[in-house]
Amino acid sequence: MRPIFLFILTFFVISKSYSQVDPVLVNDTLSVNELNEVLITATRTYRQLSSLPLPAQIITKKEIKETNRTRLNNILNEQTGLITVQNFIGGEGIQMQGLGSEYTLVLVDGVPLVGRSAGTLDISRLAVGNIKQIEIVKGASSSLYGSEALGGVINIITDNPKKNGFNGDINYNYGTFNTRDANLNLDYKKDKFSINTFINRNSSDGYDLINAVDANTIDPYSNYTFNTKVNYDLNNNTKLYASGRYFLQDQDYIPTETEVGKIKVNEWNTHLKVNHKYSEKWSSYFEFYATRYKAEDYLNNVSDNTLFSASDYNELLVRPEVRATYNPNDKTAFIAGIGLDHETLVRTDFATNPEFNSPYAYFQYDGNPNEKVNIILGARFDKHNAYKSQFSPKGAIRYKLNDNLAIKGSVGYGFKAPDFRQLYFDLAGIAGYTILGYNSVSSRIPEMLANGEIEDESDILVPLSLFNDKLKPESSISYNLGVDYKPTSSLKLGLNLFRNDIQDLIDTQLIANKVNGSGVYSYYNVNKAFTQGLEFNTTWRTSNNLRISGGYQLLFAKEKEAIELFKNGQAFASTPGSPSFQLNENDYFGLYNRSKHMANLKIFYNFSKHNLTTNLRANYRSKYGLFDTNSNGYLDTYDDFVGAYTLWNWAINKTFYNNYEIGFGIDNIFDFTDTPEYENDSVFIGNIPGRIIYAKLNFKF
């Protein structure tokens, strides 16, 4: 309770003191700016945020700069209802509406990033120094984007040169743990031609939360990002766009005293687009996108420098797409597209080198039947060679009661295709176990029987006939119901209720016993789960100088089968070495890594006379569980939890002579960390390193 109380108290004390110091000035240009906020992610057409029937949010360049964020995970962790979760190999994946990283699509300029080697897409690899805005659309969006868009979509929009001539900026940020982030932006624009180059280097010495063990929690790393974009307008109606991005990371890999190695990540993206306008009403886009993500790691024995282990991962996605828009009037937009996803993967521990081919088509209507009503209707069909084809419809409606109040609702279908790993894995773990992808089971189990790894038929626990069918994609139906309320031009309130009903969740099960006493595991569709809750956001601009915003998310994320099990008294718990006891329905806590409450409070103040901005941001998260610690397979009230915490961040920036800026800040002011309590304790927070003090220099030219 205390952190919440502290929050409310701070909110009132600060807002009161400011309103006393500063006479409240209501400036009408503020609301005009807001009306101009436009996003492309929600409908794939430029669309005003404030009139959208879907829950969506824009994070501006201004906020990124004023808070001195350098990586995508830093900035997203400060938004309502978003949190990054670390997977077991250290990647930072985003959680949205209680759905994990596997179920959230991450795009850069409208095209997806790949490289989910363990399901998680590591978003800490994205630099934010060239971003114009980050667009977030919540709720299933597979009707436009296909696989992975169950929980929602995050689209990173990079900036384009605005002024003619040669412009640029250099940014350098240095902080605790020897964290360095250097940016260079170079822009050139001449009328119809523009080019932008962005270079970023980011490095850190890592950190260690467990003093008892010789391994670091995060090992030292350094990475580079290169991004070049070219825009050329052939004429008023035809526009060309080309973009290339290259990312390179080198990280130490020292899991124990006896082994040492490296992890290398290599990623490139190319994106070409031709946009042609036939008339006021008709336009078309021809797009070609290709990306490759490569990760390689090795470990050597320290004693004799021989190879201990090595693995590699090499994924390619190629996507041609054509889409057309038709605007019969300025209130109605139709969009339709067809495309093909071609994906390949070469990976250690894989039974084959798989190839996915998935042609798709989508269609959407966005219109206003009258002044008060906006409707979006859309659907997409994805055909697939390795899993069941998917049809994903979506509908949304917004009703404007008056100028201050509007209600909006949407229902949509989302799915996530089984990944390569779930279909084709053939991994022999160090401890003797084997993990097989769904499609590998029917060929590999007979082989293991033949070569004696499995003794006889009796050790096969699940009939192999269950693996003859195709594995079903995980899917969900998402419901959102919200209210936008603007009592005055300076105050904005938004409430959204959400529910995601998830089916066919893919889990692992033991399918056979091995002669060595270990098991063979594979993937299967079984679980049904839901995430539901509410999200509340408010922004209050008392003047041009002061902005206060707050957000809160209430979340329930549970497995339906588990609820029944607890209700029927079939769930038990025990601590190792002690007898079991029965649990009741109130003891079921829900899914791992989910906090029931998350809240944030941000205060931005601008001393315009002194060209100085400062802000204080607090992020609260209630307790959550990392995994089952009392051997019943579920998270219950008797498990070990990570406790609730609040992180306070402060930043200050001052501009001199228009072009020079210095900044200073402290992340995690109160130096919060959650470290293991005993040797082998895995219930701790690995991605909060403690207090970070940094300084920033920025020079524009």
Added chain:
Amino acid sequence: MKTIKLFTLLAIFIGFSPCSVNDDEPTLLEVETELVSNFYAPQLGGQGQPVSGDFTKFDFTTGAVTTSTDEWDIAFRGTDIIINGGTSSGETDEPARTGNVAAYIANGTMASVTMVDASLLDQDTLNAHVLANWYTYSGPPNHLILPTAGKILVIKTRDGKYAKIEILSYYKDAPENPNAYSDEDRYFTFNYEYNPNEGEITFQ
């Protein structure tokens, strides 16, 4: 209405009247409640190699370890638990079944499993050991073998008596926070209750 009230009153009175004790019944032996610590059940092989080695056998009559070929009820080797009843699955060094032991795994606690459900009793077969699913492997990063909560092993011994077992730990000295890397494994700690009265299916 009046009649219903009367019946209810009557029912309550009958319910409260003390049960009559039948003095003719023979006195039963008391149910034995024991804790067995660090019951060592080693195996050879494993971690990629074929498993072999003698099973460590347990006899409920004596409540002790035995090496007898016939006088045993259940036996342990690593995570494998077998009973002296049914047929051998033919694993290396697996003893022949000479008795008629039967068993099943009940969902519950030691306190809640008060009676044997004879219809569930089963024996080891060529295909499966009835008591195989007593544990959960935690997987990476801890790689622990943990007794699954709420699994009570119910056993009909070779001489027709009943016992129930709850396994508490697979690691030496049953630590509260076991460590698969530093704690010695294959040391069972378990609670059991044994009713020494033949054919008596309750544990009270």
